[in-house]
Amino acid sequence: MLQDPISVAQYQGGAGAAEATRCALEAAGIRAFTAGHDMGELLGWVRVYVSASDRERAEAVIEEMETARRDREAFEQGGFSVVRCLACDRPMTAERCRSCGWSWLEGGEKAEEQADA
Numbered sequence: 477m478l479q480d481p482i483s484v485a486q487y488q489g490g491a492g493a494a495e496a497t498r499c500a501l502e503a504a505g506i507r508a509f510t511a512g513h514d515m516g517e518l519l520g521w522v523r524v525y526v527s528a529s530d531r532e533r534a535e536a537v538i539e540e541m542e543t544a545r546r547d548r549e550a551f552e553q554g555g556f557s558v559v560r561c562l563a564c565d566r567p568m569t570a571e572r573c574r575s576c577g578w579s580w581l582e583g584g585e586k587a588e589e590q591a592d593a
Contacts (some may be wrong), residue, residue, distance in 0.1 A: 477523065479529070479531075481509075481525040481527065482526060482527070482531055483524065484508075484521065484538060485538055486523045491510060494523070496541075497524050497538060497539050497541065498510050498524050501524070501534055501537055501538075504533070504562060506530045507526065508525060508526045509524075510522055510525070511523050520535040560580065561575065561576065562575040563578035564578065
């Protein structure tokens, strides 16, 4: 049980986003729980709670998640998600990165060789 639980986020339209946030907080070592699932479908809000002492850390994790989401959405063009190069993180539209030359096929071969070693 959390001491002095405080709501750090609320999501409308189901529990998926709230559960994703709870999981990210737990992965960061912050105990969290969600509430409002029963009423979330009716009222539209599901909340994420943490201990009051973990509020600042939780808000930082949530801000990181939101920043990553905004960055990801900025690269979505015309309804298609942009594939990112695993070597230089630049958008890729083909099998080979136009910026650094990295290839999905070459990356896959290296991963298989390392697994066999």
